[in-house]
Each structure stands twice: as C-alpha cells, then as structure tokens.
Ligand code: 13P
Ligand code: 13P
C-alpha cells in the first residue's frame with residue numbers, strides 16, 4: 006500500500022463582485038492548469054471549486070505534505086489567476102499573495118493549506134469543507150462534535166474501531182505552540198482551550214489505532230497576523246476522512262445542521278451563523294454573508310478523486326439554512342454592539358485603529374475622588 010497525499014489549498018485571488026464570489030474565468034484557468042499538472046505527472050488528480058470569494062484546489066499526489074513542487078504549482082496557479090483578476094479589476098486582486106517571492110511553502114504565506122498523507126483504504130470516502138467570511142476557529146466546534154462527542158457521533162459508542170476515541174492536535178497560533186489531547190481522557194482540558202474562536206485551532210485528529218494515519222486536517226495560516234492588519238479573514242479549509250472505523254459521512258456532516266456563531270462576516274468584524282449551503286449557493290450577499298460552509302464529498306480510487314458530491318446542498322440542511330437566516334435577523338439588530346460586533350481585541354487588525362487615532366486628543370483621564378477620612 007503506497008502513501009497518498011491529499012492537499013487542499015485555498016486563496017482569495019480577487020472578488021467578483023466585491024467579496025462575494027470567484028469569477029468563472031479564474032476557475033476555468035485553474036482547471037486548465039490542474040489538468041496540465043495531471044498530464045505532466047505532478048498530480049494524480051485535482052479538482053477546482055470555490056466558496057464565496059475563495060478558490061480552492063483539491064489535489065492528490067505522491068510527493069508528501071509540504072512538498073515544494075506541489076506548493077510551487079499552487080503558488081504559480083494563484084499568481085497566474087492574479088494577473089487575470091487584475092485585468093478584470095476584481096476586488097482585492099492578489100490579496101492573498103504577498104509581494105515577496107514564494108518561500109517554498111504556500112502555508113507560510115497567505116493561502117490556507119490542509120494536507121495529509123494517508124494509506125488509501127479499499128474504499129476511502131472523504132469530505133473537504135471550505136468556508137467563507139469566517140476564520141480558522143470555525144472548525145473547532147464541528148471537529149469537537151465529530152471526533153469527541155458521542156451525542157453527535159454514535160460510532161464513538163457502538164463502533165469498536167472508534168470506541169477508544171481520538172487524539173486531537175491543537176495549535177495556538179497566537180502563542181505559537183501546540184499540544185496533543187487524548188480524548189475522552191483529556192476532554193475537559195481540550196474544551197478549556199478550543200472554546201475561543203481566535204487563539205486556538207484544531208489542527209489534526211489522529212486515530213489511536215494508527216497515529217501515523219491522520220483522519221482530519223485543517224488550515225492554520227493566520228492571515229491577519231502575517232499581514233499585520235486586516236486584509237480579510239483567514240477563510241479556512243479542512244479535510245475529514247470517513248467510515249470504516251472513522252466517523253460515518255452523516256456523523257461528519259451532522260454538526261453543520263447547527264449553524265453555530267463564528268467570527269467573520271462583514272469586514273471580518275462580526276459574529277454570524279455558519280450557514281451550510283450548496284456549492285452553487287456559496288455566494289455571500291447579506292451584510293457580506295452570512296458566513297458559509299460547503300462540503301465536497303469524494304471517493305478516492307487509487308488516488309483519483311471521484312466527485313465531488315455536494316454534501317451540504319442536500320434538503321436535510323434546509324432547516325439549518327432557515328435557522329441561520331433567523332439568527333442573522335437577530336444578530337443584525339445588535340448593530341455595532343457586542344456580540345453582533347466582535348470584541349475590540351479581535352478587530353485590532355481592521356481599519357478601526359485609524360479611526361481611534363483621530364479621537365486621540367479628545368480623551369482625558371478620569372480624576373479619582375480624593376478619599377475622605379470616612380473612607381479610610
Ligand atoms: P461503516 O462502519 O461501514 O463505516 O458504517 C457506518 C454506518 O453504518 C454509517 O451510518
Ligand atoms: P473576505 O475575507 O472573504 O474577503 O471578506 C472580507 C470582508 O471584508 C467582507 O466584508
């Protein structure tokens with residue numbers, strides 16, 4: 006059995022119109038390049054899709070995780086798309102590609118990368134999730150439910166392949182540190198970290214039966230920290246393997262029936278419900294949202310990507326969509342007040358500091374009252 010690598014790489018090359026979608030010409034060019042890379046033997050297979058203004062490449066190959074040729078290919082593809090986006094005057098063209106040259110790994114720049122090396126099983130169902138108008142922490146709650154919550158994943162109770170639980174690797178991108186949590190033993194400790202949408206992200210879930218064979222991977226590049234100011238949110242991507250000793254497809258999709266609140270939405274500065282939607286509906290509009298998630302289901306066949314099936318387009322997620330829109334109505338009535346708007350520390354990378362600067366001279370200290378003897 007040979008090792009197969011799955012790489013899902015996403016970037017915002019320029020919005021059509023505003024921040025709402027990817028222009029079809031960009032998707033066509035990306036697909037031509039992927040087909041050429043397959044013919045040249047770099048890739049086994051590849052698919053091009055999008056969620057909102059973020060295009061994503063899902064690729065299979067034998068070069069391993071962080072492989073320079075594959076990352077270089079993705080980078081060159083995004084550079085070529087940027088030229089096209091600039092010709093079309095798309096909004097924020099090339100935003101996710103910094104001016105300096107490719108460093109060998111696109112994840113160290115701005116595009117989001119989820120990758121894993123696996124031993125392909127005789128039947129290998131997997132789902133690639135992509136989200137727009139949100140941030141990396143959007144996966145924390147769903148990943149917790151999929152791999153750690155028996156109320157979501159019946160297999161944790163009744164499938165002997167999963168009964169021992171999973172090990173979760175958590176990245177703290179603000180403190181630049183990572184840790185493993187063995188669940189269920191470390192469940193409460195895990196929850197004490199991953200409840201924060203911003204500082205901690207799940208990176209990978211590992212099966213205790215085979216720790217070298219990862220079962221989920223998420224993107225971890227923190228755009229706002231690399232850029233030093235908000236140039237948009239870190240719209241995330243994630244790969245999850247399913248079935249046969251792993252959560253079933255329906256268990257992996259189940260958390261998205263609950264449109265949980267995530268950070269992002271308008272100007273990357275608001276809380277909004279993560280609305281599951283069909284690939285054809287992944288075009289944020291209202292208040293540049295609401296934040297959206299799509300799920301591309303694939304069966305692997307000797308590295309070939311059979312699919313995608315549009316998993317969240319199914320009618321069983323209609324109620325979640327309706328509920329998300331009701332949550333939108335409620336949250337928008339909060340206007341610029343929390344929790345409609347993110348806490349101040351979470352919007353420090355937006356354009357707000359320039360506004361604050363203008364008010365600099367207006368504020369004066371509050372004089373503390375002189376304590377009278379009675380207070381002493
Ligand atoms: P598998 O064990 O074949 O993955 O099946 C689980 C299941 O029954 C899904 O609902
Ligand atoms: P994106 O991060 O998806 O480009 O959205 C940015 C934004 O400001 C939306 O209002």
Ligand code: MG
Nearest residue numbers: 058137138240
């Ligand atoms: Mg986006």
